[in-house]
Amino acid sequence: MRNGYITKRQQNGCRNQVVKAEHNGQYSLQQSYSRKMNMYSLDYDVPEAPCSPPFSVNGPSLTDVCNGNSATLFLSMINMLAAYSSIINGMCDRITPIKRPQFIYDFIVVGGGAAGSVVAARLSEIKNWNVLLVEAGPDELPGMQIPSNLQLYLNTKLDWNYKTTNESYACLRYNGSCSWPRGKNLGGCTSHHGMAYHRGHAKDYDRWMEMGNAGWSWKDVLPYFFKSEDNKEIGRIRAEDHATGGPMTVERFPWQPQFAWDILTAAKETGLGVSEDLVGQNITGFTVAQTISRNGVRLSTARAYLWPNRNRKNLHVALNAIVTKVNTMKNSSKVKTVGITFIMNGQQYNVIAKKEVILTAGAINSPQLLLLSGIGPKRHLDSVGIRTVVDLPGVGENLHNHASYGVDFSLSETHIDELNINNADTYLYNQTGPLASTGLAQVTGILASNYTTADDPDIQFFFAGYQAICNTDGRIEDLKMYDNKQTVRFIAVNIQTLSRGRLILASKNPLSPPIIWSNDLAHPQDRSIIYQGIQYILKLSQAETMKKYNLKMIDTIIPECEQYKKNGEMNYAYWDCKFRYDTRPENHQAGTCKMGPSSDPMAVVNPALKVYGIDGLRVADASIMPQMISGNPVASINMIGERVTDFIKNDYKVMNN
Template structure:
């Protein structure tokens, strides 16, 4: 089988590429996905992540190595293994980050990636139900909507945050990110708008697009220093070679893309030999520069009922299901969080450095179910962590999960900011608008002295987990650790690009799905432009 472009991974970025690259009927596009089709009904229910996360049919179910900064805990790392990738499992929050994030990318030598450069691609992707304006798109494929369900405890938290001195903000993707207000969600008519639904479903019947599911890429096929195709294990268990006439594009995410590069012999020579892989191209930055957002979960028991109670009650669940079936609203349209807080941990910060996710429910993890009491959660996340980890191979077997060491809380800066965020969470909870609703400060316990930095940090290390935002492992740049250039071409290898969140030189200040879509929108233009120039030279 041959195609002009082979896209590896039908996730948040890969589906976008498949749509844009196949718009030219003269270009054959092959999209390869290790998982299956997105036919499971719970994928399309916004709150369905309770059913899909940790489900081996749709989730890679990665696990980290023991993390020193988290008391050597092993953390579950869900990643989508289905058409739509992690956009079929995620919390649906539409967050772009700060303009300064992208301007820093440009200042690091990545020409064309400043805020003014990427904003048109955010707008092109976005179909915001508030309509188009100078900062938003109104008719793009990716639906963005206001929540169809709110909760009194969330309204109380917003009021309490304002009482604590933090401004209200009804558009965290607007002129400024700073403030508190409701998140917008990637939902259309009460249903999840994954990139498979937004970009793939409308064009699945294009004759020049082939979608191959349950096909796992084993390695990139190289002819010297040029990528000419991929080797896969198909749905029947057969090993096959597929040829790319123009380019192979990795869109397998911050875990999968570096793993495939390393399995192909592209990475640090010494590490590849140690893993039993023959080196083909020395590129020491592959798998390095791993960054993720970490959340410390602060939880408060409440006087009045929360979503915890609706989930535990059979009658309430039946009413919730009926409400969703008839009106497409209610708790089943919730994202992983309802209220945003983008705050500065101190007045010395130029922009917000802390993000809050406020949920009218509480759980140790969505996959494990809610707590057996009424409560809400306010998670604290450092937006621009300085701790960095890595992805390495466990061996030469392409079916084996790689080793993931996120190295959370490895720097004093990350520790200090997280502790301060937990202090802010308690400060907001003790404001008049919220204090009367709270019966117990459950986590951290109210007798924990947060002014005792060592005690507070010890609590943080024992009560933090991922926000599911891995990035940076095939970073874009000009330094010796860079894996791709500003056009996302793998350095030293022709015909090979990486297009997903792994190319971020620094993690953005917020959730990563919207940036993943933007990256693919921008990359599609670059890929097609380069293809036209190549044809012109020929």
């Protein structure tokens, strides 16, 4: 039976059933929980289905990523039921990885994240093109599909675990080293991210055009956002701003805590404004975000683009396969891409790309791979003993990210754990309730500081709290509880970063992480924008609607910053110090393989995303953005994936067949 597995006890007609199997892979924990015994039974049958086994993917389970305590059995039950649910875990829809590659492909795509999944899926639409997608990590795990588990698998082996170094203006509490998590699995960061759907706005892309990138204006890119989108909320939001029928489902989570709606009321009361749709008519204000999810289940880009095409004979996916080099050949004055080298299951493969290699390994790994392949600044390559193939000074430069600061408030209400038996039961049964959401992380807002105008806003707001997540014992940054009270976090993000850092190789060992220097917050305007965001946050927290919660700001003491307080007053100098000590790097890194015209000596790719000075090699991910867009970037990176495949199809004069 494909869906809905029956337990042994059900088959035996036993009254005290353990796992109540529902239709279509939906389950209920309710009757499996013996209140008297205060424990769960783990009695179940393995399904007889022509699908991959639910635990075929090796990786941490919920019990591994949560703090081991009395809830262990409860967590392992959720993990198991999620794994066996075809709706949540989709074991009948997943791709089957190859055991070994062919010797030659038409196209090789490196990295299966927000861009790579799109590129591999779209290229393999052409039946006579053979496509290999190579991903360093494994497939996504069952527990990752539950929205409330946002970030839960970071800082495990499914994370590249990058750390920046030598920061003078950021993360000073951690000796100038910021944590930069990056997904190392099929889906890349889209299997870990907050799922908020945003596109930036018209001015972002028009700025790219002004930098010399013809064909990237808002008018040019909008059709590609539409191509990937399947919006489920047309009616509540305007049809002309959205599209249906694409692979990326965009919806709202089915559950919001009351506090989420109260933030919107507070925004109205304080004149900060509310928007029904931040990518529609009103690009500023506060809103409950639309999310990239499908019926209450996370929708990574791999799930959206690759899973439906799992049966294509011309699409091969290699997992746990780390690319170590792009191989090139010099013929008179021309350099040409030959293929790649990668390591899978301890074995090294050299695979040829007949047409092109497309790097979609993200803002850290794409430039790292170029450098390892001898494409980058000659002086740096000489210093690590790599022969220069193309002297391209911009590789690894122009690194930037969004940075933010979060203010915590404790509420008068007692903390209630949203991860409880009833909510888990609701989720497993019909993918609704708190587990089908990210709590307050689904609320966002966008406003303009006094450096800009409302049509080009530069501050975004995120929130945290009311998330049905287990205790990770500090492995990821948890919201702390104070006096057993509910706690919430209001975060102000600068979304128009002026500071720039760089990334270089630590050595020529492809498995060593690069040296990353973000230089976050070095530009005073970047800190000043966050400060203006904090003033909006304080205003919001004092709104009439918020009074019932009796919000109390938790002002964590940073000894180095106390000197700036004047008569206890939290002035600009004090906040400025706090931003530098307790910096919150967002996860929107970009710019390290900058797109630009040939006249720009720091450009790495041209507007068709071809790497300068070499044939048959493109980069298409967050690294090509000359300036990160002013919002959450996944939809924009999907758009880049859609665009590059159209560039390629045009170059080869092919139509989909």
